[in-house]
Amino acid sequence: MSEAIADAAKKEFSGVVGFHGCYCLDIAMGYRVSKALMREMGDDMKNMKDVYAYVGAPTCAVDAIQKMTGCTLGKRNLVLTNTGKSVFMMQNAKTGKAVRAYCHYWDHFDHVQLREQRKVAYAPSATPEQKAAFSALLDSQVQEILVADEAALFKLGFVTLVPSPRSSKYVSEACGVCGEFAKADLLQDKDGKKLCAECVSASA
Ligand SMILES: [Zn+2]
Numbered sequence: 001m002s003e004a005i006a007d008a009a010k011k012e013f014s015g016v017v018g019f020h021g022c023y024c025l026d027i028a029m030g031y032r033v034s035k036a037l038m039r040e041m042g043d044d045m046k047n048m049k050d051v052y053a054y055v056g057a058p059t060c061a062v063d064a065i066q067k068m069t070g071c072t073l074g075k076r077n078l079v080l081t082n083t084g085k086s087v088f089m090m091q092n093a094k095t096g097k098a099v100r101a102y103c104h105y106w107d108h109f110d111h112v113q114l115r116e117q118r119k120v121a122y123a124p125s126a127t128p129e130q131k132a133a134f135s136a137l138l139d140s141q142v143q144e145i146l147v148a149d150e151a152a153l154f155k156l157g158f159v160t161l162v163p164s165p166r167s168s169k170y171v172s173e174a175c176g177v178c179g180e181f182a183k184a185d186l187l188q189d190k191d192g193k194k195l196c197a198e199c200v201s202a203s204a
């Protein structure tokens with residue numbers, strides 16, 4: 001990697017950290033995953049109105065996906081599949097091309113040392129040395145993720161996904177209890193009334 005490219009990557013990564021609001025291992029992983037998925041998608045990333053991102057769990061890494069790929073919750077082209085797995089996918093719904101990454105790096109990762117040093121560093125009695133030791137450890141682990149071979153972090157593969165759920169027309173309807181409007185297909189039948197999710201959980 002040339003010096004100039006390394007600097008550009010550093011700048012890009014700090015932009016991702018700034019967007020996320022914290023410097024952590026998972027944002028570094030999300031950055032690496034985004035780069036790999038976008039590279040594999042190639043020209044299929046060009047027409048963003050056809051591109052969707054799928055994430056298995058709501059983690060720090062998802063912010064890297066949002067910042068790097070431009071797929072966001074607000075644009076409805078970021079889908080939380082809620083499998084609870086460290087899986088990230090990009091799909092072009094028009095061409096059908098889709099790439100999947102599973103981050104196996106965490107399967108055997110030992111979080112204990114970092115967690116213990118974080119606890120010490122954030123305690124009211126923490127000394128400047130303890131704080132410095134924690135940030136040095138965090139930084140070395142983040143750097144490790146940033147320079148690791150992709151194969152050491154995640155497994156990449158092409159997959160076939162069911163066509164992404166085109167964002168349906170937003171039809172809203174009043175809840176039979178509170179009267180507030182909600183997306184119609186999210187109202188639930190209860191005792192002959194259609195209730196919003198908030199009223200359903202309040203009456204449970
Ligand atoms: Zn984070």
Ligand SMILES: [Zn+2]
Pocket residue numbers: 175176177178179180195196197198199
């Ligand atoms: Zn309601």
